[in-house]
Amino acid sequence: MESIVTKDAVVHFNSEVYEKLNNYIKTTNPSKIFILVDSNTHDYCLPSFMAELNNGDIKVEVMEIPDGEDHKTIDICTGVWEALSQYYADRKSLIINLGGGVVTDLGGFVASTYMRGISYINVPTSLLAMVDASVGGKTGVDLGTLKNIVGVISEGEMVLIDPSFLATLPRNHMVSGYAEMLKHGLIRDKDYWNTLTHLEDLDISHLNQLIYDSVVIKNKVVTEDPTEKGLRKILNFGHTLGHAIESYFLGIADKEPLLHGEAIAIGMILEAYISTKVCGLSLEEFESIKTGILKTFSKVEITNRDQEVIIDLLKYDKKNSHGTVKFVLLETIGQPKIDCLADNELIFEAFKYYNTYLNISSS
Ligand SMILES: NC(=O)c1ccc[n+]([C@@H]2O[C@H](COP(=O)([O-])OP(=O)(O)OC[C@H]3O[C@@H](n4cnc5c(N)ncnc54)[C@H](O)[C@@H]3O)[C@@H](O)[C@H]2O)c1
Ligand SMILES: [Zn+2]
Structure with a gap:
């Protein structure tokens, strides 16, 4: 399937996605790779993703947040920003957001604001995140009952859509x-x-x-x-x-x-x-x-x-x-x-x- 070029990024599909990701890593040589998951994508998606990731000798850290819209908050962002700084993320680090729309929206926002913006890649694992949250560059979090009220527009480097993740998504x-x-x-x-x-x-x-x-x-x-x-x-x-x-x-x-x-x-x-x-x-x-x-x-x-x-x-x-x-x-x-x-x-x-x-x- 041909990749889709968006305003500032590219969306890749199916088996090709890991080749694109690994090439990107090889070419850009990030100082460290951080993978953001929620509690479900940690269990259901991370193992198969890690099996495809070719990080060479670049260190990988996994950051996990609780799942669900209730956790799409600035408090959770603070936790992720703190984890990034504790693990010495710098301007050359790469964040990979592996999850549904909550993880890609929140992770995109965290990456776009940490050190005024570091590189990130979205790997949507829910159908909604694949067909809707994957383009347009809207990132952000909720403020109480106000949905998506704090955020920035930023597309990241690329979006990788691998529909096989959907096998474990609840009906x-x-x-x-x-x-x-x-x-x-x-x-x-x-x-x-x-x-x-x-x-x-x-x-x-x-x-x-x-x-x-x-x-x-x-x-x-x-x-x-x-x-x-x-x-x-x-x-x-x-x-x-x-x-x-x-x-x-x-x-x-x-x-x-x-x-x-x-x-x-x-x-x-x-x-x-x-x-x-x-x-x-x-x-x-x-x-x-x-x-x-x-x-x-x-x-x-x-x-x-x-x-x-x-x-x-x-x-x-x-x-x-x-x-x-x-x-x-x-x-x-x-x-x-x-x-x-x-x-x-x-x-x-x-x-x-x-x-x-x-x-x-x-x-
Ligand atoms: N940025 C945009 O343009 C845009 C567009 C539409 C929606 N959104 C945002 O996306 C969010 C909704 O997205 P969502 O429905 O993906 O919510 P979500 O991220 O909460 O995912 C839904 C549930 O499915 C689980 N899950 C995800 N992938 C899984 C998998 N492969 N296997 C098993 N479980 C899995 C998650 O842990 C969660 O419990 C909202 O916050 C919404 O505002 C953003
Ligand atoms: Zn909608």
Whole structure:
């Protein structure tokens, strides 16, 4: 598979990745190599990665952080910066971030700020990190409940995508990453959407080429609009309502939290419904979106009371400006429209449709 050139880095795929990595190490001869993992990628991904790494006589140190979004914090960064300095990391050291989006976002931020920036390479091991976090250069951490609020844009040296890591990724995290792939189809490529929704299962052998295609789509969108002024907003399809649903389920004691992609899947159905009313998405395509998503994602109960709070949460959406909620909607599959407005009545109607269709009581 051909490597994909992004703004400042290169994304390599499959068996080639270790050859690229080892060549890079040989050519740049870093003073030391630091590998950042979380508790899961330490157990599931590090052994096979070490078996492929050819570090010659360069010393390798492994730094482990606890897994999960709760640990994507500045406190954890402080621990990693301290470990780097205790082990004498210098400007010529290399950090390799081996993990999901938490490890690549946090590790990218740590590397970009330690000594005002040292080299790093991302090796995403979750589907979400492969298809979404791998391009665009967004690094950073959360501040309390504010996600990704502290960070810098920096792409690192290269991204190495080896889908065989996905063999140990829990099913719910596979499904979560798949939601972002579906989104890439909906905003940019109807054929890609059709292929994805006709997959029999999320087996790695089926996903290989599709992961590549997703990275191509995201890279095209990001490259055409590096400063997030216009086109890049289309990546937000499903995310206006999806983020509010995600935050709501996180903050409420009697509900199981939803993974990011699970919330985005609901957001995409709701925003596709709104698209039929606001920008002419055909009922036929809406039907395909709804059934395509619900083939994989389970129904989630969202009562009338939940809906009110979720709609209220929209005002905190980072992408808003001057107090209006703006949606990315679809004119057709593959043809999005940015900066669309929808009133609360229509949003309630979309929720009502979702509940009625899935036979969920709203009260
Ligand atoms: N930088 C970007 O552009 C961008 C884009 C999308 C998401 N993100 C960020 O990514 C994060 C979400 O990413 P995520 O879903 O990968 O979360 P994550 O890093 O928490 O990984 C999910 C879970 O899977 C485990 N895991 C990862 N790879 C594994 C493997 N191969 N085998 C077994 N377990 C494995 C992790 O330990 C974790 O428990 C969020 O913080 C989000 O903000 C960033
Ligand atoms: Zn997302």
